[in-house]
Amino acid sequence: MEKKGRFKRALLFLGTVFAILYIIPTFIPKGAIDEKNPDGVERLPSWYANIFSSRLGFGLDLAGGLELKYSVDYQTAMRKNVERWNEDLQYDLVGRLVEQDNKGLDPANQKNAKKFTDLERKAYFSAGDTQRFTSRVLSFRAMRITFVGPKAAEDQKLLNTEFIRKNVHEDAVLKAKGNNTFDIALPIKIVRKMRKEMVSQTLETIRRRVESSGLVEPDVRAAGATQIDIQMPGISASKKQEMRQVLGQTAELTFRIVDDTDTTIFSGIKGDVEAYSDCYGVTTDQCAQIKNLKAEAANNRRIGNIQAVKTADAQIETIQGNRKRKPTIKWCGPNVSGCFQNEYYVRADTKSELEGFVLNVLVSQNKIPADHIVGYEEYVERRYDGKKVGKKKWRTHYLFRRVQVSGERVKSSKVGYTSSQDLDIGANWPVVLLTFDRRGAKQFDKVTQKFVKKRMAIMLDDVVESDPVLQERISGGTARITLGSSGSRTQTLTEARTIVTVLNNGAYKAPVNKVEDNEVGPTLGRDTIEAGVTAMVVGMGLVIIFMLIYYRIAGVVANLALLLNVAYILAILVAFNTHLTLPGIAGMLLTVGMAVDANVIINERVREELRVGRSLRAAIQTGYSRAFWTVFDANITTALAAWILFRFTTGTLHNFAVTLLIGVICSMFTAVYVTRRVFEWMLNRGLTQIRF
Structure with missing residues (x-):
């Protein structure tokens, strides 16, 4: 029995020594930062630091740093899925209609089926004499x-549940609406499941991006149904900006074909661009007034009333002169002054101005067909001899909506550099090199073969990073993203590294929108640390003094358990890389009080046993046995409350719950187990008088 007790005490002693050694680095911070030691000079002996290198991290309220909160836009992501399903369904349904009509087949050999062009397929669901059906997206x-x-009546029989589940989604529901109309929808239960998956996948993507950027102590967790909270304590100003850029980029990589054949969209919108420019930055009433004055000026110009034209122009200039920001949007085309691209497009100084025009004019007026989209590229205008003209601008690209190859097929990416043969960009310029997986390599090979001499847009989200002409079939399973040379080499290298980080760690499964961006300065952290430590030291000091005066030797044992309780809590926090916040310090103070309360209950029980005449050993055994369930009940209710906070809260409350839950477990261990082992050790050493 004595051997078993010695083993337990030895194990307890070794565990306590390990916990103390584990938390010592936390109280000896690293020295100044230099080139050899970017994280700071280690002040501990190297042999010690190699074994115990972990330190307790502090939260934003103590160390300062950056907190970002993003909302996952799952509805937009699901709508894109529905749009893609709609395109696939159109494609496959046309195939079934062709098969039903026995159209395009060689009677002599039905295996030699005629391959329909996209235009021939489109005729089946576009307005006209050959139209057989229409399809559109209703919601996300x-x-x-x-x-x-x-x-x-005959064609609709092709649309059955099996066909829908194969071409749309295995859980999609087909519902007849009458008049040869059918709705295909996902049940609410499936929507909630997909939302949960998107948030979870986005959270993991954010965590990988943060960790791959060199931050070892980020705190990334879900906040509610669709929000994600990221806390990055103690990071520098430059790192904050880098993390904003890394986390703010959805980075959905796609390869689309540029439509160079249909120039009617951008070639015929010169008037729309001028009208948008006239009304940019003014109210609706002022816009109407400008339009009326323009009409009057045009009419007076026809009849030769030059003075009236000048008056109208002056009034227009007065209205437009009060706007805060002047428009920079311009319609460009071949032989247009100031434009040097041999195609029709719209350009502006900012992407947001272009997006406003596309959404408020082209999209709202249905001027862009459903099978096309508009992409945006940042570029520098070049003259026909290749020399740069002016500063960086943004321009539009007219693209086919269909994604030929997606970023999901990219196996890896890395930063590379151009060779001396890249005359357009120059030698030794940073680029992003892509390697496709086996399926992606086959897709890329097929696409480049089909669209030789066409331009392929390589896009990140809605931004065209490059649009090279496919001079020949590319069958090596690799591709290159050229970022251009509009910025400096350092800027381009930083952008390339950011893109590689994002691609290698995955694109977001849904768009993310920043809802909070908070910076906490180090001054606030220093003040709160001092206040929290002072409160903890004063509180523990008063408790220690009270226990010594009231219980004497038993008070010494209780105080030892109290200090070990704090050491165990800190060791567990360090081991699990948990950040200590001001509410966390409050949680530790609360557990200190609970640990003392447990010792008071036990000591009073032992006192009662001594009063009825039991021996010291018997009184301690009986007192601990009878006090156990009282202490356990008090701690289990607190632990339950802490678990609820841990499970259903975020931020500061979550850290309070973590510290409180750990503290409850440690206080139960030190008050019920550690102190009892100490008393048993005293008794075994012949101590017969212990005041309780």
């Missing part, structure tokens, strides 16, 4: 198909 979870024409 539903789409609608309507069969038209004399064969509508």
